[in-house]
Amino acid sequence: MQSKSTMIEALSARAQRTLPDAVWHEAFVEQEGRGVSIEQCTLTLLHADAGVRAGSDSADRVQSQLRWLAASHGGRIDHSAAPGSLTLFKDARSALRMALALQHSVADVQFRVGLYTGHCTLAVFRAQERQWAVVVGAERKHAAAMAWNAVAGTVALSAGSHEALGTALDDEVGGAMVSEEFDGAALVQATVILPPRPEAFQSSFAGLGLT
Numbered sequence: 001m002q003s004k005s006t007m008i009e010a011l012s013a014r015a016q017r018t019l020p021d022a023v024w025h026e027a028f029v030e031q032e033g034r035g036v037s038i039e040q041c042t043l044t045l046l047h048a049d050a051g052v053r054a055g056s057d058s059a060d061r062v063q064s065q066l067r068w069l070a071a072s073h074g075g076r077i078d079h080s081a082a083p084g085s086l087t088l089f090k091d092a093r094s095a096l097r098m099a100l101a102l103q104h105s106v107a108d109v110q111f112r113v114g115l116y117t118g119h120c121t122l123a124v125f126r127a128q129e130r131q132w133a134v135v136v137g138a139e140r141k142h143a144a145a146m147a148w149n150a151v152a153g154t155v156a157l158s159a160g161s162h163e164a165l166g167t168a169l170d171d172e173v174g175g176a177m178v179s180e181e182f183d184g185a186a187l188v189q190a191t192v193i194l195p196p197r198p199e200a201f202q203s204s205f206a207g208l209g210l211t
C-alpha cells in the first residue's frame with residue numbers, strides 16, 4: 001500500500017489538473033495537504049460518459065443533470081474525474097437507480113455508464129468552504145473501464161456490483177434485459193439493456209443486434 005505522503009503527492013497532481021485552481025492552492029499549497037484525511041471504505045462508483053463536446057449546450061445540460069441526480073440519490077460527485085463523471089455511493093442500489101435515471105434524463109444524449117463496487121481508498125479535504133472527496137486508488141480506473149466497455153444507453157455492472165445488488169437488481173430494472181458474461185463459473189460482468197426511448201431513431205438494442 002502507498003504511504004500517505006505518496007498518496008497526497010499524487011492527489012495534489014490530480015487536483016492541480018482537474019479541480020479549480022483556488023481549491024488546489026488552498027488545500028495543497030497553503031495547507032500543504034495537512035487537512036487531507038485518507039479513508040478506507042467499500043463504495044459503489046458510478047462512471048458516466050456522455051460523449052458530448054466540452055463547453056457545448058449539451059455538456060451544460062449533462063453536468064446539470066448529473067449534479068441533480070447525484071444529490072437526489074444520495075451520491076457524492078468526485079469532481080476530479082473530468083472529462084467523465086464519477087459519483088460515489090455507499091449503497092449499490094442507489095447507484096443503480098441513478099444509473100437508470102441518467103439514461104432517460106437528457107434528450108438526445110445516451111450515456112456509457114459503468115458501476116464498480118469494491119474496497120476504495122478515499123481522500124477527503126476541505127477547501128473554499130466545502131468538502132471534497134476524491135478516489136485515489138485504481139478503483140476509479142476500474143469504474144471508467146466498465147463505462148468504456150458499455151454500449152451507449154446501457155449500464156455495465158462489475159461482478160462486485162452484481163453481488164452487492166443481489167435480488168434488488170431484478171426489482172430495480174423492471175422490464176429491462178440483463179445479460180451476464182462468465183469466465184468459467186465466475187461472473188465477469190452484467191449489462192442492463194434498457195428498452196429504447198420512444199423517440200429514438202436507433203436504440204442500444206439495435207446496437208447489440210437485438211432488433
